[in-house]
Amino acid sequence: MTKAVEVSDMKVIVFQLMNKEYAIGLDVVESIEKSLSITRVPRMPSYVKGVLNLRGVVTPVVDLRDRFDMEPKEFDESSCIIIVSHAESEVGLIVDDANDVMDVPTSAIGPQPEVVGSVESEFISGVAKVDKRLLVMLNLEKVLQPIKKGNADEF
Numbered sequence: 001m002t003k004a005v006e007v008s009d010m011k012v013i014v015f016q017l018m019n020k021e022y023a024i025g026l027d028v029v030e031s032i033e034k035s036l037s038i039t040r041v042p043r044m045p046s047y048v049k050g051v052l053n054l055r056g057v058v059t060p061v062v063d064l065r066d067r068f069d070m071e072p073k074e075f076d077e078s079s080c081i082i083i084v085s086h087a088e089s090e091v092g093l094i095v096d097d098a099n100d101v102m103d104v105p106t107s108a109i110g111p112q113p114e115v116v117g118s119v120e121s122e123f124i125s126g127v128a129k130v131d132k133r134l135l136v137m138l139n140l141e142k143v144l145q146p147i148k149k150g151n152a153d154e155f
Contacts (some may be wrong), residue, residue, distance in 0.1 A: 008105075008106050009103035009104060009105050009106070010025060010103070010104050010105075010106055010109070011025070011026040011027070011101065011102070011103055011104075012024060012025055012026055012101070012102060012103075012104050012128075012135070012137075013026050013029050013032075013082065013098060013100070013101050014098070014099065014100035014101070014102060014135060015080075015082060015095040015096070015097060015098040015099070016095065016096045016097045016098075016099075017064055017065055017068065017070060017095060017096055018065070018070050018071065018096070020136060021133060021134065021135050021136065022064075022095075022135065022136045022137075022138055023104065023128065023135040023136065023137050023138070024082070024084065024137075024138050024140060026101060028084045028085050028086060028140060029082060029083070029084055029085075030083040030084065030085050030090060031054075031082075031083045032080050032081070032082050032083070032098050033054070033080060033081045033083060033092070034080050034081075035075070036052045036054070036081060036092075037052060037053075038050040038051070038052050038061050039051050039052065039053075041060075046066055047062055047063050047064075047066035047067040048060055048061070048062055048063075049061045049062070049063050049066075049094065052081075052092060054083060054090070054092070057090060059083065059090045059091060059092050060091050060092065061081060061091070061092035061093075061094060062091060062092065062093055062094065062143070062144070063094040064093050064094060064095055064143070065094070065096075067123075067143060068123065073096065075094070078096060078097040079094065079095070079096060079097070080094075080095060080097065080098050081093065081094055081095075082095055082098055084140060086140050086141075086144055087144075091144055093143075102130065104128045104130055104135065105130075108128050108129050108130055109126045109127070109128045109137060110126055110127050110128070110129065111126055111127075112124045112125060112126055112127070122142055123138055123139055123142045123143045124136055124137065124138065124139060125137045125138065125139035
């Protein structure tokens with residue numbers, strides 16, 4: 001008996017940071033917000049920009065540029081906050097732009113590249129090659145790990 005080989009696609013949202021394209025699974029994305037009032041919380045790491053009140057839920061907000069030790073950028077008209085659901089809580093991710101939802105064949109996703117000395121490489125789960133585009137797949141578990149160590153009541 002032969003088994004059918006399953007070819008599956010993963011729906012992702014593509015976003016930009018410093019003109020590079022990154023992707024996260026659409027299954028964890030709750031919404032994309034354009035401009036919200038962020039309240040700074042004292043004694044948080046610099047990449048945690050604060051919290052926002054999103055439909056009655058207090059949500060921590062992480063600046064991915066700061067998290068990846070990239071050059072800072074002011075929030076502008078193309079910037080947005082991707083609200084993701086992870087480990088029974090919501091977190092906002094500030095990105096330069098989020099403009100594309102696409103299907104990525106799982107066969108197109110390769111392993112994390114071996115990059116020595118790259119801070120962001122620890123946050124990468126793989127790289128997807130789709131047509132002429134190269135999408136860096138984020139590992140949300142690693143990106144949000146230090147935040148989850150704190151007491152959720154602090155947010």
